[in-house]
Amino acid sequence: MYEAVASAIGSVSSSELRTKTCDFLAANWDDFASFVAGETKLEYVTKAREATTWAGNVEICAIQYVVRRPIRVWSADDEGMPRTRDVVVPALQYSSGQRIHLSHHKRVHYQLLTGVR
Numbered sequence: 001m002y003e004a005v006a007s008a009i010g011s012v013s014s015s016e017l018r019t020k021t022c023d024f025l026a027a028n029w030d031d032f033a034s035f036v037a038g039e040t041k042l043e044y045v046t047k048a049r050e051a052t053t054w055a056g057n058v059e060i061c062a063i064q065y066v067v068r069r070p071i072r073v074w075s076a077d078d079e080g081m082p083r084t085r086d087v088v089v090p091a092l093q094y095s096s097g098q099r100i101h102l103s104h105h106k107r108v109h110y111q112l113l114t115g116v117r
Contacts, residue, residue: 001055001063001102001110008100008112009067015051021063022049028065032058055110069097074113075104 002014002021009017022045025032029041035058036044047053055063060071101113 001059004102004110004112005063005067005071005100009069017063017066018049018051020066021059024066025058025062028062032062067097067100070099071102072099073102073104073110
C-alpha cells in the first residue's frame with residue numbers, strides 16, 4: 001500500500017511514507033486506538049514500522065492525513081463484481097490533490113490505479 005500511494009504522490013519514497021504514517025499514528029493514537037484490538041500503541045506502531053507488515057484500514061486513514069489527499073479503494077466482491085469504498089476521514093481538510101485510487105486484490109494487496117477519475 002505504501003508503494004502504491006508513494007507512486008501516486010511522486011515526491012516521497014514508500015519507506016519515508018511508512019515512517020511518516022507511523023509517526024502520525026503514534027502522535028495521534030487516541031484517534032485510532034478504538035480500531036485496533038488487542039495491541040498497545042507501542043506494539044501496534046512498532047509492528048507497523050516493519051517493512052514486512054502489511055497496511056490496512058487504520059493506515060489508510062492515517063496516510064490521508066499525511067498526504068492530505070482522499071483515497072478510494074476498488075475491489076471485487078466474492079462473486080467478482082466490482083465495488084468501491086471511500087476511506088472517509090470526516091474532519092480532514094484535503095489539499096487540492098486528486099483522489100488516489102487503489103485496487104485491493106484478494107483482500108491482501110494494494111496497487112495504484114491510474115487513469116481513474
